[in-house]
Amino acid sequence: MAEGRRILLIISGGIAAYKSLDLIRRLKERGIAVRCILTAGGAQFVTPLTVAALSGDKVYQELFSLTDEAEMGHIRLSREADLVVVAPATANILAKMAAGIADDLASTALLATDKPVLVAPAMNSMMWGHAATQANLATLEARGVRRVGPASGELACGEIGPGRMAEVPDILAAIDSLLDAGPLKGVRALVTSGPTLEPIDPVRFISNRSSGKQGHAIAAALARLGAEVTLISGPVRLADPAGVKTIHVESGREMLGAAIAALPADVAVCAAAVADWTVSNASKQKQKKQPGGAAPAIELALNPDILTTLSEQGPARPRLVVGFAAETETVVEHARAKRQRKGCDWIVANDVSPATGTFGGDFNTVHLITAAGDEPWPRIAKADVAERLAWRIVDALKGGG
Numbered sequence: 587m588a589e590g591r592r593i594l595l596i597i598s599g600g601i602a603a604y605k606s607l608d609l610i611r612r613l614k615e616r617g618i619a620v621r622c623i624l625t626a627g628g629a630q631f632v633t634p635l636t637v638a639a640l641s642g643d644k645v646y647q648e649l650f651s652l653t654d655e656a657e658m659g660h661i662r663l664s665r666e667a668d669l670v671v672v673a674p675a676t677a678n679i680l681a682k683m684a685a686g687i688a689d690d691l692a693s694t695a696l697l698a699t700d701k702p703v704l705v706a707p708a709m710n711s712m713m714w715g716h717a718a719t720q721a722n723l724a725t726l727e728a729r730g731v732r733r734v735g736p737a738s739g740e741l742a743c744g745e746i747g748p749g750r751m752a753e754v755p756d757i758l759a760a761i762d763s764l765l766d767a768g769p770l771k772g773v774r775a776l777v778t779s780g781p782t783l784e785p786i787d788p789v790r791f792i793s794n795r796s797s798g799k800q801g802h803a804i805a806a807a808l809a810r811l812g813a814e815v816t817l818i819s820g821p822v823r824l825a826d827p828a829g830v831k832t833i834h835v836e837s838g839r840e841m842l843g844a845a846i847a848a849l850p851a852d853v854a855v856c857a858a859a860v861a862d863w864t865v866s867n868a869s870k871q872k873q874k875k876q877p878g879g880a881a882p883a884i885e886l887a888l889n890p891d892i893l894t895t896l897s898e899q900g901p902a903r904p905r906l907v908v909g910f911a912a913e914t915e916t917v918v919e920h921a922r923a924k925r926q927r928k929g930c931d932w933i934v935a936n937d938v939s940p941a942t943g944t945f946g947g948d949f950n951t952v953h954l955i956t957a958a959g960d961e962p963w964p965r966i967a968k969a970d971v972a973e974r975l976a977w978r979i980v981d982a983l984k985g986g987g
């Protein structure tokens with residue numbers, strides 16, 4: 587449990603600083619002690635008095651304040667926490683962190699800390715997309731700094747795009763997974779999700795209507811339980827889940843390549859609706875109408891089966907490989923046969939017959955098919971299917987089941 591743990595929260599200068607006030611309240615409600623550093627920029631958006639009142643502690647602002655240094659030096663400040671959270675993290679503070687600059691209390695504490703650091707970036711989308719910011723983030727992530735967000739949406743500057751600070755529940759989930767050492771701490775998970783897109787030519791493609799909802803929910807649920815999750819997603823209209831490393835791909839071949847590159851993993855969940863066929867005679871140039879109106883012939887070839895390939899990795903095979911099956915009749919028999927054929931450990935079989943309302947809906951009726959047999963689950967929300975599956979994965983990996 588996170589109760590009794592201590593967080594050093596660094597509030598840097600962004601309009602999203604107001605959300606950090608709510609973050610402090612929610613952390614305190616969970617019994618987590620919060621000590622805050624407010625940068626000079628941060629103090630333009632929220633007052634030290636409000637931060638002090640909510641955190642129930644003194645607010646630290648100055649690097650060379652005699653009283654602060656006498657009471658607690660910046661080194662102690664950064665070490666007496668279990669986790670350092672920078673929210674909002676501006677482009678400026680990320681740049682300082684990447685370069686190792688220590689010119690104020692916040693950046694000095696960040697350089698001096700030996701504790702895990704979580705950043706919640708918040709900035710204008712041009713600043714977020716700038717090569718400098720992206721390079722700084724890559725540097726920080728390579729050093730083990732964890733990130734939550736940013737989300738996409740309307741920004742304070744009136745523009746629309748990525749750059750909004752992650753919402754407080756997402757920051758809390760990221761904090762939980764870092765503090766709690768959740769039941770899947772140390773477990774590497776690989777999840778595929780969404781449709782694939784198979785090009786016919788540079789502007790046309792074959793795809794399907796998969797939304798990615800179920801796969802993304804599974805990735806998020808595994809991350810909430812502490813797993814280090816790589817989500818390989820085809821083109822979807824969903825935000826990247828918080829606390830998950832998301833790799834965007836288009837074709838089935840790209841998805842397979844990304845899945846193999848994400849190994850080793852302890853568990854793989856293949857929830858993607860990979861197109862069964864790819865276009866083997868895709869043209870490099872846009873196809874033009876033929877004189878006389880003859881339609882071009884599209885030749886199809888089987889796409890590689892990612893689930894089967896992962897199941898056949900020999901020593902590199904994840905300990906648990908989970909596939910999905912969409913069935914409309916004799917659900918259990920079909921899914922059992924699919925489990926055998928694909929060599930995976932479990933199949934989550936969706937009953938997609940029209941009476942269930944699964945397609946397009948938020949509910950799902952599934953059977954979990956394992957070596958031990960068939961387990962019918964009640965009709966529950968797709969998010970709950972994800973949660974329940976994640977806990978079954980905990981049992982299997984930790985209980986040896």
Ligand code: CTP
Pocket residue numbers: 778838856857858859860861862889890891892893894908909910911912913
């Ligand atoms: N799968 C995969 N790679 C493919 C095709 C499917 O990884 N090229 C995975 C899916 O992610 C899913 C499972 O295999 O976990 C579904 O298998 P599939 O044979 O496509 O079955 P259904 O979609 O259920 O349909 P059907 O049996 O009618 O082919």
